[in-house]
Amino acid sequence: MAVTRLTPEDVVASIAELPPMPASISEVISACDDQDMTVGQLSQVVLRDQSLTANILKLANSAFYGHARRVTTVTEAVVLLGFSAIKSLAISSHTARLLxxxxxxxxxxxxxxxxxxxxxxxxxxxxxxxxxxxxxxxxxxxxxxxxxxxxxxxxxxxxxxxxxxxxxxxxxxxxxxxxxxxxxxxxxxxxxxxxxxxxxxxxxxxxxxxxxxxxxxxxxxxxxxxxxxxxxxxxxxxxxxxxxxxxxxxxxxxxxxxxxxxxxxxxxxxxxxxxxxxxxxxxx
Ligand SMILES: [Fe+2]
The missing domain is CATH 1.10.3210.10 (Hypothetical protein af1432)
Structure with a gap:
C-alpha cells in the first residue's frame, strides 16, 4: 500500500502549508469579540470584504437560522443573528475554501x-x-x-x-x-x-x-x-x-x-x- 507513516514534524509542516486566515476575516473575528463594538461598527468591518458580505447574507438567509423574514443588509444580519453568529459565519467563509x-x-x-x-x-x-x-x-x-x-x-x-x-x-x-x-x-x-x-x-x-x-x-x-x-x-x-x-x-x-x-x-x-x-x- 502506497502510504507512508507521518512523523510529528510532517504533521507540523503540513499544517503550516494551510492558507492563513485572511486579514479581513481575522478583523471580523476580533471585532465580534470586542465588547465595545457597536452593530454599526461591526457592519462596517464586515462590509470591507465583498465576498464575506455576500456569504454572510446567503448563510443568514439559509432556512436553518430559522428567521421568517429575509435578511437583506449586513446590519440586519448582525442584529438578527448576533455577534457570535457573525463570527461563526466569518469562520465558515474562510474554511469553505478548504472544505x-x-x-x-x-x-x-x-x-x-x-x-x-x-x-x-x-x-x-x-x-x-x-x-x-x-x-x-x-x-x-x-x-x-x-x-x-x-x-x-x-x-x-x-x-x-x-x-x-x-x-x-x-x-x-x-x-x-x-x-x-x-x-x-x-x-x-x-x-x-x-x-x-x-x-x-x-x-x-x-x-x-x-x-x-x-x-x-x-x-x-x-x-x-x-x-x-x-x-x-x-x-x-x-x-x-x-x-x-x-x-x-x-x-x-x-x-x-x-x-x-x-x-x-x-x-x-x-x-x-x-x-x-x-x-x-x-x-x-
Ligand atoms: Fe470524522
Whole structure:
C-alpha cells in the first residue's frame, strides 16, 4: 500500500502549508469579540470584504437560522443573528475554501465535505439549543471544523483509498482507526491541531479530537457529545460521508449524556433532512 507513516514534524509542516486566515476575516473575528463594538461598527468591518458580505447574507438567509423574514443588509444580519453568529459565519467563509475541495484520499467530490460540515454545524447548533449547552455558536464551529483534518491528510491517503476501504470493511473497523494505523495520525487529531494553530479554545479543540470517540472528552464532554451525535445523524442521512461513514455508529454514552433515545435520533434526522438539498449551502 502506497502510504507512508507521518512523523510529528510532517504533521507540523503540513499544517503550516494551510492558507492563513485572511486579514479581513481575522478583523471580523476580533471585532465580534470586542465588547465595545457597536452593530454599526461591526457592519462596517464586515462590509470591507465583498465576498464575506455576500456569504454572510446567503448563510443568514439559509432556512436553518430559522428567521421568517429575509435578511437583506449586513446590519440586519448582525442584529438578527448576533455577534457570535457573525463570527461563526466569518469562520465558515474562510474554511469553505478548504472544505470545498475534492478529497480523493477520502472518496469525496468537490463540495461534499463542505456540505456535510455545514449540515453538522447547523445540527450541532440546534442540538446545543435543545440541551442548553452554551455558547451554541461554539457547537456550530466545532461541527463545521470536525473533519478539517481531512483536507491535510487526503493527499497522504491518495491512491490508497480503495485499499483502506477494503481493510476497513474486512475488519468492520471505522475508517479513522485504519487512518491512525497507517499514518500514525487520524483526521480528528489533525483537525484538533489545526484548531490549536488557529487559536480556538481548548474545549473546541477537544470536541474535534474526540468527535469519533466522545466518551474520551474531559474538558467539556457535552460539546463532544453534541458534535458526535450531530455528525452521526448527518452521516446516517448519507450526506458527504466518503469513506468516513463506514462502521460509524452512535456512541451510547452520547445518547445518555443528551438524554436522547433512538426515537429522538429519528426525529432529529427528520428535522435536519431539508439540509440535504445540495444547494442548501452554496456560497461564493
Ligand atoms: Fe470524522
Amino acid at each position: 470545498n475541495r475534492s478529497l480523493p484520499g477520502y472518496g469525496l467530490q468537490a463540495g461534499e465535505l463542505w456540505h456535510h460540515s455545514m449540515c453538522v454545524a447547523f445540527t450541532a447548533r440546534r442540538v446545543a439549543v435543545e440541551v442548553h449547552l452554551a455558547p451554541v455558536e461554539e457547537a456550530f464551529v466545532a461541527g463545521l471544523l470536525l473533519d478539517i483534518g481531512k483536507t491535510v491528510l487526503s493527499s497522504h491517503l491518495e491512491g490508497a483509498f480503495g485499499e483502506v476501504m477494503r481493510v476497513a470493511a474486512e475488519r468492520h473497523a471505522p475508517f479513522h482507526h485504519i487512518e491512525a494505523e497507517l499514518l500514525g495520525f487520524d483526521h480528528a487529531e489533525l483537525g484538533a491541531r489545526i484548531a490549536a494553530k488557529w487559536s480556538f479554545p481548548p474545549e473546541l479543540e477537544e470536541a474535534i479530537r474526540f468527535h469519533h470517540d466522545p466518551a474520551q472528552a474531559t474538558l467539556k464532554p457535552m460539546l463532544s457529545h453534541v458534535v458526535h451525535v450531530s455528525d452521526v445523524a448527518c452521516t446516517m442521512l448519507g450526506q458527504g460521508i466518503g469513506g468516513d461513514g463506514l462502521a460509524y455508529e452512535v456512541c451510547p454514552e452520547s445518547l445518555e449524556a443528551l438524554a436522547f433515545d433512538q426515537a429522538r435520533m429519528m426525529r432529529l434526522m427528520d428535522e435536519i433532512a431539508p439540509m440535504m438539498d445540495s444547494g442548501a449551502f452554496g456560497i461564493d
